[in-house]
Amino acid sequence: GGGFGGGGGFGGFPGLDGGPGLLGAGTGVGFGLQGSSPWVPSAQSGLQRKTKVKQRGRENIQPGLAWSSRQGDQRTALAEGTRFSRIRLKLKGVAPTLAPSRSRDRKKKARADDDDGGRGEKADIKRLRRQISQKSTQDEEEEMAQAGMDQYRVAPGRPASLELNKFEVGSWVEHREDASTWRLAIVRSQQQAGGQLQYTIQLEPVEQNRHKQTGVPHADLRMACSHPECKKHALHLAALPLFCDRCRKALMSTPQQRVYFQEKEAVESGQSLRLCSTCVGSLRAELKSKGQAGLDAEVQKFTRDLPQGADRQSLVLETLEETALPQRAENSDAPILSTDIDTRWAQCAGCFKWWHWVCAMYVETQYKNGRPFYCRGCAPKHERLSDELQSLLENNDATKLTQIPMGEFIEEQVRSDLEEAKIDCTPITIRIVSSLLMNSYTPERLVEHQQALGESYPREFPYKSKALLAFQKRDGLDVCLFALYVQEYGSDCPEPNKNRVYISYLDSVRYFESEPMGHRSTVYHSILVAYLQWTRMLGFKYVHIWVEPPKSGDEYIFFARSDQQRKPMKREKLREWYKGMLDKAKAKNVVEHYGTMHDMFNGLKSLAEIPLFHGDQWEITVPSLLGLDDEEYVSAPKSNKLVRMDSKDVVQKAQQEMQHLKRHFLVAVLRDPDLSPMKDNDPVISTDLTDSRQTFLGQCQMCHWQFNTLRHAQYSTRMILNHIHNKPSYCVEDCQRGRVEDGSFMVGCDVCDNWYHGDCVGISKDEANTMDSYLCARCRALDESGGLDEGGGGS
Structure with a gap:
């Protein structure tokens, strides 16, 4: 089986340093052992079948103790939050998560017969979700249609009509030679003739085109980008x-x-x-x-x-x-391009030349309230660096994201490792952009089965979900190079998950720059080893990695990487890359030893000893070994007899499966900390954009935050930074906790996907466990008023 598998689906191409290059690791959810996988539309529920209201966080956390990033302008918070949650519904062709398939001997998959295709949601909830989704999409499409020319940001004082907005002398333009051919030219002069504006232009390259064309009408020209490395009109998406x-x-x-x-x-x-x-x-x-x-x-x-x-x-x-199907050009180092071109343009208020938003690093939210746009050449002459402008510019800077102890430790270790290896480079910035208290729920039939065998099994496993981003400045602009998602099951988590870490997702892009070149693996290994060292100091004992290379064309965290990074990596090459990282961790006395799951669980006596991580392959494999198909559980009545199987036979089957998959999984045993384990005092951090890999990728796809060129990567990173700096609010308007994620218990609305603190809406965790669904007050009011049936929307 292939795909973006759990814990390690790394793909890539030969690294510049002679080792395996990195492309990305889609993990935690992914293709399993055989074939393709069913689509699981919920980004929050992952592989878990919905059996109760959506929940996260812990009870009894006092308000006012939360860390929060810079709040920025919250006026559009509600709309932004709704837009984030709508990604997976708006992008019809984008599967936000793929569930591992069943074991190789299960050729037939049961189909659920309930009204909602086995997802466990009631029909009315599904109806409301659909209506809100459709209304939201319609509103966005109508807004875009009404905007029309609004994609063109015209300089103050210039005509809004492009036909009247003349091209300035020195501007790059494209000249139409026939119905399908345009050539790059530069405007040399302009004049009025017969009441019409005409231009004198010189075709590029000027060294070969000394002759200047005169009397060229405005209608035969179209704008070309003023960026010296672009100078074209059509920037394909x-x-x-x-x-x-x-x-x-x-x-x-x-x-x-x-x-x-x-x-x-x-x-x-x-x-x-x-x-x-x-x-x-x-x-x-x-x-x-x-x-x-x-x-x-x-x-x-x-x-x-x-x-x-x-x-x-x-x-x-x-x-x-x-x-x-759209096809990649032969010998092209680019993603598959659509027929759509980027129509977002901004006109400089100083020189009146035109720029693509991507090429100008134009962040629209920074030009509200009448602030004019100045290009890089005009900004020093025309724009005064006020306190307000300085605050806006800080939103473009990764180093201005709030640092926490974990990020600070990893950043310092990476700096030290690069210095020791005598690698000269612009500093690497490490930031933790999400740290959530979550719960992974055990399939109910697995619990019942273990109880029938006289063994207890936890119904849920609490864990911390964390996201890390690494940045480096290129030409003074931040580029997001590396992303890591992990699950941390601490000492408060019951066995078998206690004190275990699961590497959920990895992804990288190729823009790390150093002298000498070819040290991307050095940096990414350093980040991972430093993270393992941090978890060791916190008292974690085991690290689990799923070695699952991706299939060609898969997207992980970063959208639209170059073709060079899409070449699939073989499993053995990926495995060797991980082993190289773990060997470095052993040399630093971080890892005691490592091996396959078969090695680590050789003395397995019960399935209750196998850890089940949220989204991991074994979360599907263990119930499958018992003959407890998750879909069968949803569709079968509870009066059905539990599948009876001798415990020894089940253990033997599990060991055979581990032997068969011994090249697929790695487990590392961390050394005991030198001192008493530290307490994890890192605060809860939440941003809708980065809380899940699915939402992050979906937002990048929806907004075309691409990473296929350095300039696209710089622009996409700037947009990501601005969204993190100006994250939307949670909960109700009169929230007791300041409308931030603070780790306290929360419930999620089944219609609009917004999250609410339990104490703000009067729901305890015990009450939530008895609820099949939850509708927020706004969605209930809209439903009762008939607003949804009539096309109304909720948030």
Whole structure:
């Protein structure tokens, strides 16, 4: 099986230092042992079947003790929070998470028969969620349509109409030579002739085009970007990943996939089904063997979890037409580009030349309240560095993100390691951008099964979910180079997860710069070893890594990396990279020894000894070994007899599975700390953008924060930094805790996905455990008033 697997799905290309280069690790959720995987639409629930209201945090935490990042302007907080939570619904083709498939001997998967396709949500909750999602998407589309030319930020005093906004002398433009050909030129002069504006231009390169063309009308010119490394009009956007609506497989994962199928008449409405060739063939066979009724039943099954408008009662196969997939150009070091171009432009208020937002590093929220945009050449002459401007500029700087002890320790260790290795580079900035108190819930049938065998098993495992980002300045601008998501199961967590760390996700981009070159692995190893050293000082004992290389074309945390970084890495190469990191940790007396899961659990006596991490492959494998399919549990009535199996037989099957997967997992045993374990005093940190890998990737895709070029990476990093600095608020307006995530117990609305402190809405954890769902006051009011049925939205 391939995919962005748990704990280690690293991919990449040969590193400049002769070792394996890094691409990314999609872990914690991912493809499993065989084939493809079902789509799990909930970014928060991951692999867990929803059996109770969404929860996180702990009870009995006093308000006012929370750390919070710089609040910034909170006026758009509610809208921003809603937009973040809507990503997975808005991006129909983007699967935010993929669940591991079942074990190799399970060829048939049970299908749930409840109203919500097995997700465990009630039909009314699903209806409300769909209506809010549809309304939110409609509002955004209408807003964009009404904006029209609003994508062009015109300088103060200049005409809003581009036909009247003349090109200044010295501006780069593109000249139309025929219906399909444009050539780069520079404006040499402008004049009025017959009441019309005309230009004298000189084609590029000027050394070969001494002749100047005169009398060129405005209509034959279009703007070109003033960035010296751009100088073009069309800046193509990376294509969003496409997924088959039936099997959920990526449509662009292999070069052999050239086409897919969609309905002819529904394409423009955005409600067309998207199907791969294999599924179309399967549906045709279904029609032939079972008739239209059998085909309709199958269509209803696979479309009921899709956004509203894509689900349907039937499908006429004759309406499907073959559509070419976007293809990467041959020998191209770039992601697959769509036919859409970036239409976001800003005009300098000093020289009146035009810039792409990406090329100008233009952050729209920093130009509210009438602040004009000045390009890099004009800003020093025209813009005074006031206190207000200085505060805005700090939002662009990674070093201005609040530092906490864990980040400070890792940053210092990385600096020391690079200095010892005599690597000269711009300093690496490390920041912890998310630290949440979470719970991973055990599948109910697994608990019941263990109890039937006379063994107790925890119903939930509390853990800390943390996210780390690493930055380096390139040409004075921050670039996000590396991302790490981890799960920390501390001493308060019951066995078998107690004092264990799970590496959930890793990702990197190739823009680290040093002298000598080729030390990306050195930096990333240093970050990981420093993190293991930190966890050792906190008293953690074990570190678990899932060695699962990604499939070609998979996205992990960073969106639209270059083609060079999309070449898949073999499992053995990835395994050796991890072993190299662990060997360095051994040399520093951080790791005592490491091995496979089969090595570490050789004396296994019970399945209750196998740790289950949120999103890990074993969270699926263990119930599967018992014959307790998670989907079967949802659809089967509780009166069904539990599967009976001798405990020794189950343990033997688990050991055989570990032997079979011995190259897939690594477990490291940390040395005991030199002193008494420290207390983890790092504060709770929460930003919707970075709290989950799925949301982070989805936001990058929705906003086209791409990493395929250095300039795109610099711009995307700036946008990420501004969102972290100006994070949205939580809870109700009169929140007792300042509308921040402070680690206290919270419940999540099943419709709008916003989170509320339990003590602010009067719900305790015990009460939440008895609730099937929760609707916030706003969504309840909208539902009771009929606002949702009439197209209203909630937040």
